[in-house]
Amino acid sequence: MYLFIFSVLLLIFQYVNSKNIIDKYEEDIVKVKAKLLEKEKTIKALKDKNFELSYFSIDRNEDALSYFEALGYDTEQLIPAIIDGLYDLNDYEGEDHPIVPYVSMTDSKLVINKVRVMNHKWIVANFTDGEFWGEIFVTYTIDENNDLKYKLAEYFLYPKIG
Known part of the structure; x- marks a missing residue:
């Protein structure tokens, strides 16, 4: 039990x-x-x-990519070359940046930090000297010798706050 x-x-x-x-x-x-x-x-x-x-980016712009492909360019090589060409402008002598229309107001050089290729003609980039920041609007072309040519279209420098 x-x-x-x-x-x-x-x-x-x-x-x-x-x-x-x-x-x-x-x-x-x-x-x-x-x-x-x-x-x-x-x-x-x-x-x-x-x-x-990413709407305004060449990676998503089929018309811009088709433009380059119609001219016989390999876009997988061309787009990095366009970006690198703008970054290469950071290697300059003296105080004047080749494309940024400002002079550094600190002991550092002005350098381009970030680049966005928007389409087959336009680039937006930002720049800084470590203390001051700005942005540039650049147009670019590829000449008959396949050389990239950059042209500054618009620019501005953010005012320092504080």
Whole structure:
């Protein structure tokens, strides 16, 4: 009789314990699924924002890429060459940057930091001397000798605040 009661109590204990474990797992699964859904929404929003931000980029401009391909250029080599050509202008002697129309107001040289090729004619870049920042709008062409020619179209320097 004692063995029977002990067995029943043991079975009840096992049942309650297993039920609690299963309920905890189900609760955890629901929480993880909710977090996963939230992360998927965040990823979708970030992908949409990235697509929107990269709208003015030659990588997404099929017409600009077709323009270069029609002229016989390999865009996978040409676009990095365009960007590198602008960065190469950072290697200059004296105080005057070859394309940035300002002179450094610190002991550092003005350098171009970031370049975005927008299409087959336009580039936007920012520059700094470490303390002052600005941006330039540059047009570019490729001449008959396949040399890149850059021409400054617009520029500005952010005012120093503080």
